[in-house]
Amino acid sequence: MEQFFVRGGRPLHGTIRVSGSKNGCLGIMAAALLVKGKTTLHNVPDIRDIYTMGEMLRQVGAEVEFLGNGSVCIDATSFDRTQAPESLVRAMRASFYVFGPMLARLGRAEVSQPGGCEIGARPIDFHLKGMQALGAKVEVNGGIVRGEAARLHGAQLYLDFPSAGATTHLMITSCLAPGKSTIENAATEPEISDLAAFLNHLGARIDGAGSDTINIDGVEELKTEMEFSILPDRIEAGTFACAAAITRGDVVLDRVVPSHLLPVLVKLQDMGVEVLPLDTSEPEQLGRLRVRATARTQCVDILAMPHPGFPTDLQQPIASLLSVSQGTATVTDQVFENRFKYASELARMGANIRVEGRSAFVTGVERLCGASVLATDLRAGAALVVAALAANGETVISGIDHIDRGYSGLVEKLRGAGADIVRADLTEPRSFFRAV
Numbered sequence: 001m002e003q004f005f006v007r008g009g010r011p012l013h014g015t016i017r018v019s020g021s022k023n024g025c026l027g028i029m030a031a032a033l034l035v036k037g038k039t040t041l042h043n044v045p046d047i048r049d050i051y052t053m054g055e056m057l058r059q060v061g062a063e064v065e066f067l068g069n070g071s072v073c074i075d076a077t078s079f080d081r082t083q084a085p086e087s088l089v090r091a092m093r094a095s096f097y098v099f100g101p102m103l104a105r106l107g108r109a110e111v112s113q114p115g116g117c118e119i120g121a122r123p124i125d126f127h128l129k130g131m132q133a134l135g136a137k138v139e140v141n142g143g144i145v146r147g148e149a150a151r152l153h154g155a156q157l158y159l160d161f162p163s164a165g166a167t168t169h170l171m172i173t174s175c176l177a178p179g180k181s182t183i184e185n186a187a188t189e190p191e192i193s194d195l196a197a198f199l200n201h202l203g204a205r206i207d208g209a210g211s212d213t214i215n216i217d218g219v220e221e222l223k224t225e226m227e228f229s230i231l232p233d234r235i236e237a238g239t240f241a242c243a244a245a246i247t248r249g250d251v252v253l254d255r256v257v258p259s260h261l262l263p264v265l266v267k268l269q270d271m272g273v274e275v276l277p278l279d280t281s282e283p284e285q286l287g288r289l290r291v292r293a294t295a296r297t298q299c300v301d302i303l304a305m306p307h308p309g310f311p312t313d314l315q316q317p318i319a320s321l322l323s324v325s326q327g328t329a330t331v332t333d334q335v336f337e338n339r340f341k342y343a344s345e346l347a348r349m350g351a352n353i354r355v356e357g358r359s360a361f362v363t364g365v366e367r368l369c370g371a372s373v374l375a376t377d378l379r380a381g382a383a384l385v386v387a388a389l390a391a392n393g394e395t396v397i398s399g400i401d402h403i404d405r406g407y408s409g410l411v412e413k414l415r416g417a418g419a420d421i422v423r424a425d426l427t428e429p430r431s432f433f434r435a436v
């Protein structure tokens with residue numbers, strides 16, 4: 001069982017290159033199933049969720065080749081299977097995105113129902129209601145979702161909550177549903193706009209992605225060849241920004257879209273962190289941000305909301321920063337009901353944090369101290385890494401398979417910026433620090 005071993009207290013310095021977006025890439029890989037031909041994607045992050053999606057696409061008949069250097073080629077010409085393996089849907093909820101392309105291209109779909117997870121119940125009712133509105137007959141029986149549609153058609157779709165997953169899934173599916181569709185109260189995340197750009201390059205007719213009303217004019221066929229580069233991962237970038245701030249470091253985040261990070265950067269600035277866009281006339285310097293902290297940060301309240309609000313995926317890493325900031329703060333999550341599992345682990349490191357309902361109440365302490373802690377989910381793991389980088393002494397983080405789902409080369413990137421972090425498989429963790 002591998003763990004991260006971190007000795008805290010080293011300020012991060014230098015440049016960290018941000019990878020392609022996990023969430024953006026997952027949606028686009030599923031959308032590649034609509035293409036009766038080859039889709040080549042670049043800037044694909046080297047993370048476990050992407051390989052899980054690759055395996056899912058293979059299992060339903062597509063050819064998937066990871067070309068190295070962040071590129072993957074998906075050939076969905078022979079996509080012909082209408083059943084998806086349950087183990088892959090259980091491993092990653094986004095695997096459920098294959099349901100829509102199955103209906104749109106093959107007229108049938110049988111995919112197991114993704115369960116709840118560590119961060120909340122996470123139902124799929126918006127997805128299913130949307131598929132029904134698009135003309136599919138859908139039933140759920142014994143944990144399996146079955147869908148049938150001789151032919152999909154455009155429809156007016158309304159989401160009770162601007163769900164990123166439902167917007168992604170319904171936008172992909174309605175591309176090949178002839179007639180006009182509208183998704184009202186749609187999610188507005190940059191990954192949704194990127195997916196629409198990808199689909200439009202393929203010949204889809206999508207308008208309004210990035211706003212809360214998306215119009216789709218369904219087409220019969222898409223192009224059969226496509227090359228596309230995935231947008232940078234704003235959540236990974238935000239995590240490194242928190243790591244830079246908590247260690248009072250000075251880090252350049254390379255390959256970011258600063259506007260996608262606005263909700264986080266504004267909060268960091270309110271906390272006293274310097275954020276400088278490195279805007280020069282050199283084109284390659286566009287999309288670089290410098291994040292620098294020279295003193296103890298100040299507490300500010302965080303309200304995680306749908307985009308463009310503060311991202312729920314970053315309320316955990318920023319809570320680690322708050323736990324050593326001056327003052328008190330409330331962190332509230334309006335997106336997921338149970339995203340505070342990291343709080344008890346942070347408390348083991350000396351944080352003064354109390355959770356009540358959908359909020360965590362934090363009173364900043366001077367220093368955290370190293371401890372043995374457990375990552376219960378992806379972003380909880382990111383929070384613990386951020387905390388460990390600034391803690392006194394040694395922290396051992398278990399459950400790092402969660403972190404591997406979403407952070408590409410995390411140890412290498414942090415070590416490159418001066419952090420003392422290693423990944424190792426040791427049965428007697430404490431001896432590791434004595435050994436080096």
Ligand code: UD1
Nearest residue numbers: 023094122123124125126127161163164165166313335336
């Ligand atoms: C996606 C992201 C995840 C991010 C989240 C919110 C991917 C692969 N994952 O997750 O990293 O934290 O958006 O930004 O892109 N809901 C329903 N019914 C549904 C669908 C959602 O009630 O059919 C609820 C959820 O339980 C949750 C809220 O809507 O409370 C938002 O969920 P959603 O945006 O769908 O999250 P995911 O797409 O699962």
